[in-house]
Amino acid sequence: MRNRLLATLSIVLLALAITGCGSTASQEQVAPTAPTTQDATPVAADQLKVIATTTIVGDVVRNVGGEAIDLTVLLPIGADPHGFEPAPADIAAVNSADLVFINGLELEHFLEPLLENAGGGAPIIAVSDGITPIDGTEEHEEDTSHADEDDHGGNDPHTWTDPNNVMVWVDNIQQTLSQLDPANEQSYAANATAYKAELQTLDGWIRGQVSRVSEDNRKLVTDHAVFGYFANQYGFEQTGAVIPGYSTLSEPSAQDVARLEDTLRSFGVRAIFVGNTINEALAQRVADDLAIQLVQIYTGSLSAADGPAASYLDYMRYNTEAIVNALQ
Numbered sequence: 001m002r003n004r005l006l007a008t009l010s011i012v013l014l015a016l017a018i019t020g021c022g023s024t025a026s027q028e029q030v031a032p033t034a035p036t037t038q039d040a041t042p043v044a045a046d047q048l049k050v051i052a053t054t055t056i057v058g059d060v061v062r063n064v065g066g067e068a069i070d071l072t073v074l075l076p077i078g079a080d081p082h083g084f085e086p087a088p089a090d091i092a093a094v095n096s097a098d099l100v101f102i103n104g105l106e107l108e109h110f111l112e113p114l115l116e117n118a119g120g121g122a123p124i125i126a127v128s129d130g131i132t133p134i135d136g137t138e139e140h141e142e143d144t145s146h147a148d149e150d151d152h153g154g155n156d157p158h159t160w161t162d163p164n165n166v167m168v169w170v171d172n173i174q175q176t177l178s179q180l181d182p183a184n185e186q187s188y189a190a191n192a193t194a195y196k197a198e199l200q201t202l203d204g205w206i207r208g209q210v211s212r213v214s215e216d217n218r219k220l221v222t223d224h225a226v227f228g229y230f231a232n233q234y235g236f237e238q239t240g241a242v243i244p245g246y247s248t249l250s251e252p253s254a255q256d257v258a259r260l261e262d263t264l265r266s267f268g269v270r271a272i273f274v275g276n277t278i279n280e281a282l283a284q285r286v287a288d289d290l291a292i293q294l295v296q297i298y299t300g301s302l303s304a305a306d307g308p309a310a311s312y313l314d315y316m317r318y319n320t321e322a323i324v325n326a327l328q
């Protein structure tokens with residue numbers, strides 16, 4: 001019974017999703033020729049040239065590498081890491097890099113073959129290496145008709161929703177940078193220690209925040225299954241989600257919407273959390289019909305520099321506050 005409800009919820013919530021982790025802005029605004037990989041700041045010739053795929057990986061790499069590295073973040077703000085397709089300028093940047101950091105666990109599904117064939121010979125390091133992955137397919141089991149190449153496969157790649165996992169990222173980044181650039185080893189070690197202390201503080205702060213939400217209300221319904229690691233760490237249940245990237249069911253029938261609303265009612269959810277990639281009119285209608293909140297969160301990308309989630313730490317604080325305020 002419960003599985004059937006989950007399947008229904010997944011199918012209809014698919015209609016809310018246009019893309020996976022990113023934002024609507026990315027797909028339209030980023031022309032293929034956008035200079036996403038150009039770095040305006042002058043660079044010392046001996047600096048390690050480092051690429052990071054997503055804005056979130058890039059922010060953590062920047063915190064460890066500091067001034068010692070020449071960092072290029074491949075994906076623009078708001079881009080969907082599941083479906084991103086690199087432009088020629090991106091391929092050139094990868095070709096001339098000394099080192100490439102990716103999230104791993106097939107988050108960069110479309111990017112990995114390209115990175116491997118780029119020909120530059122730069123090592124490709126998955127920052128999530130060493131993290132025990134959780135199963136990301138459970139909520140899709142009865143929905144195989146919709147499984148497409150954007151599906152995450154067996155493992156949930158969204159490791160960063162638990163800051164304890166990002167501490168593993170930091171260790172991986174520090175070790176790799178130190179190996180390739182031993183001259184700056186001490187700087188990387190100091191940066192890593194300082195940043196891990198901030199992640200520790202963040203973890204404690206999240207625990208304090210979520211303690212304001214009763215256990216009955218710790219249910220996360222999202223447009224796509226981003227919060228698995230967060231849910232595991234902080235005692236939430238990820239109640240409904242969609243397959244990232246699935247977009248063809250853009251106009252669900254009135255019956256589909258009614259079924260979704262029945263399902264959400266039966267779960268007693270108090271809010272739907274959405275990245276900015278959804279069919280907002282539809283999501284808003286469902287929220288209005290059920291008198292529950294539609295809450296904006298950040299998923300696969302940080303916000304722009306002047307937004308509320310411009311760093312990973314701010315991203316986690318913003319999302320945690322959004323979740324706690326809606327569910328408490």
Ligand SMILES: [Zn+2]
Pocket residue numbers: 020021082158224225226244300
């Ligand atoms: Zn995702």
